[in-house]
Amino acid sequence: MTDAAPTTVPDETALFHRAARRNRFTAREATVVAVTSPAPEYVRLTLTGPDFADFTSTGPGDHARTFFPDPRTGELVAPVATGPGEDGIVRPQAPTFGRDFTPLHVRDEDGRRFVDLDILRHDSPGPAAQFAATAAVGDRLVLVGPRGSTSATQNAPRVVLVVDGTSLPAAGRWLAEVPASTDVEIIVWGHAVEAAHAYLSGFADRAFGLHSAGRGEGDHGGVDLVAALETVGVDAATYVFAAGEASALVPLRRHLRHTLRLPREQYAVSGYWRIGVEAWDHHAPIDPIDPD
Ligand SMILES: Cc1cc2nc3c(=O)[nH]c(=O)nc-3n(C[C@H](O)[C@H](O)[C@H](O)COP(=O)(O)OP(=O)(O)OC[C@H]3O[C@@H](n4cnc5c(N)ncnc54)[C@H](O)[C@@H]3O)c2cc1C
Numbered sequence: 001m002t003d004a005a006p007t008t009v010p011d012e013t014a015l016f017h018r019a020a021r022r023n024r025f026t027a028r029e030a031t032v033v034a035v036t037s038p039a040p041e042y043v044r045l046t047l048t049g050p051d052f053a054d055f056t057s058t059g060p061g062d063h064a065r066t067f068f069p070d071p072r073t074g075e076l077v078a079p080v081a082t083g084p085g086e087d088g089i090v091r092p093q094a095p096t097f098g099r100d101f102t103p104l105h106v107r108d109e110d111g112r113r114f115v116d117l118d119i120l121r122h123d124s125p126g127p128a129a130q131f132a133a134t135a136a137v138g139d140r141l142v143l144v145g146p147r148g149s150t151s152a153t154q155n156a157p158r159v160v161l162v163v164d165g166t167s168l169p170a171a172g173r174w175l176a177e178v179p180a181s182t183d184v185e186i187i188v189w190g191h192a193v194e195a196a197h198a199y200l201s202g203f204a205d206r207a208f209g210l211h212s213a214g215r216g217e218g219d220h221g222g223v224d225l226v227a228a229l230e231t232v233g234v235d236a237a238t239y240v241f242a243a244g245e246a247s248a249l250v251p252l253r254r255h256l257r258h259t260l261r262l263p264r265e266q267y268a269v270s271g272y273w274r275i276g277v278e279a280w281d282h283h284a285p286i287d288p289i290d291p292d
Pocket of ligand 1: 100273
């Protein structure tokens with residue numbers, strides 16, 4: 001579940017304000033037009049398609065539900081748009097293979113809009129990581145969303161990002177989307193800090209602090225996100241974004257909520273995947289005993 005701050009009474013001058021917008025919600029057919037590697041740990045797919053002209057993503061925590069072919073049959077089953085320019089999708093009856101990825105570098109070139117997805121290679125590859133491993137120009141996918149976008153805070157003087165390999169793309173967006181004057185500190189876990197630095201440097205030519213909370217093994221042994229956060233420090237003017245493996249985030253979320261007692265608008269915690277769970281639903285509570 002994403003702990004996004006409530007936005008019912010937006011005050012654009014508030015310290016932790018994050019502008020929220022709604023995007024047209026549709027299913028877009030996408031063709032892979034380039035397969036590159038921004039770092040050895042990632043496969044970058046560059047996508048475009050006939051309905052990409054209004055593909056919009058203005059938030060670093062955005063995701064597009066990306067539908068991949070059945071890894072056994074190669075058949076792509078995915079939602080379809082209700083109609084040209086309309087808001088809505090029709091979901092198929094047959095099983096689908098949808099996974100969430102962070103839209104990167106949305107840009108227009110030669111009259112077409114392009115978006116990148118950086119897919120982490122990992123040890124238990126499902127449909128997404130398997131597809132990425134052999135992806136080729138001309139392959140087809142379907143993207144649903146982002147349904148909405150919540151922009152990076154423009155007012156907080158300091159932002160702390162707590163991320164693993166799946167949320168480093170989001171951290172790259174944070175670096176590029178906060179003002180140049182914002183002090184950004186990044187705590188990375190489950191990923192080599194040198195590799196994280198090289199990857200993040202591709203997003204913005206700016207200074208940032210980078211700290212390791214440990215590589216961890218399958219059960220995140222040795223990773224202590226609370227200790228890492230305490231070392232970096234959180235004051236009344238610091239916004240905290242944390243995302244990655246859901247169970248590792250539970251102690252951190254409890255620390256933010258119950259030890260530091262941060263107001264809801266001062267942090268966002270989002271489970272991006274969960275050890276041992278295929279197609280983790282990030283709407284599910286990461287902490288069942290403290291879900292709200
Ligand atoms: C908002 C949001 C944004 C995201 N952005 C990105 C992104 O930009 N790039 C990216 O790579 N991922 C991103 N993710 C995470 C990605 O959706 C998951 O890692 C997804 O499960 C990968 O799909 P899969 O088909 O390879 O594995 P699945 O079929 O979902 O899972 C198969 C097995 O692999 C395990 N697994 C899944 N991911 C990992 C991992 N990273 N490391 C080790 N084991 C894993 C599962 O626990 C399961 O046991 C994002 C998730 C969310 C919610």
